[in-house]
Amino acid sequence: MLTIENAVKIFSKNTPNEHIALNHLNLTLEKRDFVTIVGSNGAGKSTLFHAVSGGFWLDEGSIYLDGKDITFLQEHKRAQTIGRLFQDPMKGTAPGLTIEENLALSYSRSKRGLLLPALNKQDCSRFRELLSDFHMGLEDRMNTKMGLLSGGQRQVVTLLMCTLVPPKLLLLDEHTAALDPATAEKVMEITNQIIKKHQLTTMMITHNMTSALTTGNRIIMMDSGNIILDISGKEKEKMNVPELLDLYSAKSKKTFDQDRALLSS
Numbered sequence: 001m002l003t004i005e006n007a008v009k010i011f012s013k014n015t016p017n018e019h020i021a022l023n024h025l026n027l028t029l030e031k032r033d034f035v036t037i038v039g040s041n042g043a044g045k046s047t048l049f050h051a052v053s054g055g056f057w058l059d060e061g062s063i064y065l066d067g068k069d070i071t072f073l074q075e076h077k078r079a080q081t082i083g084r085l086f087q088d089p090m091k092g093t094a095p096g097l098t099i100e101e102n103l104a105l106s107y108s109r110s111k112r113g114l115l116l117p118a119l120n121k122q123d124c125s126r127f128r129e130l131l132s133d134f135h136m137g138l139e140d141r142m143n144t145k146m147g148l149l150s151g152g153q154r155q156v157v158t159l160l161m162c163t164l165v166p167p168k169l170l171l172l173d174e175h176t177a178a179l180d181p182a183t184a185e186k187v188m189e190i191t192n193q194i195i196k197k198h199q200l201t202t203m204m205i206t207h208n209m210t211s212a213l214t215t216g217n218r219i220i221m222m223d224s225g226n227i228i229l230d231i232s233g234k235e236k237e238k239m240n241v242p243e244l245l246d247l248y249s250a251k252s253k254k255t256f257d258q259d260r261a262l263l264s265s
Helices: 045-053 099-112 121-132 151-163 181-198 209-214 233-238 241-252
Strands: 002-011 019-029 034-039 060-065 082-085 169-173 202-205 218-223 226-232
Touching: 002 045, 019 045, 019 060, 019 226, 034 045, 034 209, 045 082, 045 169, 045 202, 082 151, 099 121, 099 151, 121 151, 151 181, 209 241, 218 241, 226 233, 226 241
Parallel strands: 034 202, 034 218, 082 169, 169 202
Antiparallel strands: 002 019, 002 060, 218 226
């Protein structure tokens, strides 16, 4: 479904500040895989997402999505089949437009490849019905501007925007990290609901090791621009945080340095 071959990305190449962000990384996802990604700061997690979504092109290597070579496909064209949520709830939305208008723009872009702001009753009725499934009262706030919503409400609307037309691949870039624990739990519940409903192939970066172990069917750990652990099946089901950290230390020869990742909830 998603194949990344020998991916290399080097920033500030041939300078004293040269940094190898992706170091001959290889990764394959099957359809309906839900992969959680953990790693210290600078491990290459967000760089990997930027490479897949088209934020920049690789220096070496190839990326294939559903059998198509997208290595040099422009970002806006990838966005038609790749959905992405960021840590910042305002990214990917127009804060001055209403919930209804944001959903309509996203739907037009995903369905037709165009930004058509026109609203019609049929689409609006569908948006309202979909929002009502989340039990957050957002279906009654369709004319509220996005900028006036709470962080959790914005993330839920943005998640719906990304999946109105189910993407081939969904990228979740620490999309609950900026939320309080109760709101993060609710947003994660809705995330799982949508992924299960559409059987989406998903990758999720998270700082929460416990969440990474209990979410999805596979966990990978990155270090220095490469994948050092790839755990699935019964091994993942039985794994706990201390065991995962021990494996990390054994593979990387160093201690995990991101305190946020040790949070249990």
